[in-house]
Amino acid sequence: MDAKDRQIIRALQRDGRLTNQDLAERVNLSPSPCLRRVRLLEEAQVITGYSADVDPRACGLTITAFIRITLARHDRDAVKGFETKVRDIPDILDCYLLTGEADYLLRVLVADLNAYEEFVRNRLHAIPGVASITTSLVYGTVKQSRLYPLD
Incomplete structure (x- = not known):
């Protein structure tokens, strides 16, 4: 390139x-x-697609949550099982595998706190092998960019 x-x-x-x-x-x-x-x-899959940037609030998605997940076990089946389940949950926009204390960081969009509670109780708790869930709710955005620093 x-x-x-x-x-x-x-x-x-x-x-x-x-x-x-x-x-x-x-x-x-x-x-x-x-x-x-x-x-x-x-x-060459440098450009992987085209999309529209959409304001989540305009779609009724007012809560952004960053959720740190720690697994109880780290064997191949536990990791594969967790990652497979995460891919099937549309509320989870991003899932990152981490170093450090937590194993994964999820970015989740939901309508409100009731929807967040429903998500945690019925989606995250339903995934086998999750040992802990720690959430940070976003109350403001300082910077958000989709432009890669290519200079």
């Missing part, structure tokens, strides 16, 4: 709806080589 590819990626991260013509102008290429580069980035 060269500097021109990085320019293309930065431009598409800022506005994934750019036409090829507009993208080519922004990165100072003619349309044909620009399109060829975009296709190569897609084929």
Whole structure:
């Protein structure tokens, strides 16, 4: 990936709806080589898809929770079982495997505190092998970015 590819990626991260013509102008290429580069980035799975950024509050999802999970056991079956269950729960947007005290960090969106309680009681407690659950609720956002530092 060269500097021109990085320019293309930065431009598409800022506005994934750019036409090829507009993208080519922004990165100072003619349309044909620009399109060829975009296709190569897609084929190499550097660009993995396109999506719309949506305000969760506008969709009624007012609570963001970061949940730290510690497993009771760490054998292959316990880890695989937990990770399989997590992938099937739509309220969990992100799940990260961690070093340190907790094993996983989940980012969860729910409508309100009642929905959060329902989520913990009926979704997380239903996953076998969870030893502890620690939650931090978000009450403000200082910075949120989906733009990767490609410089």
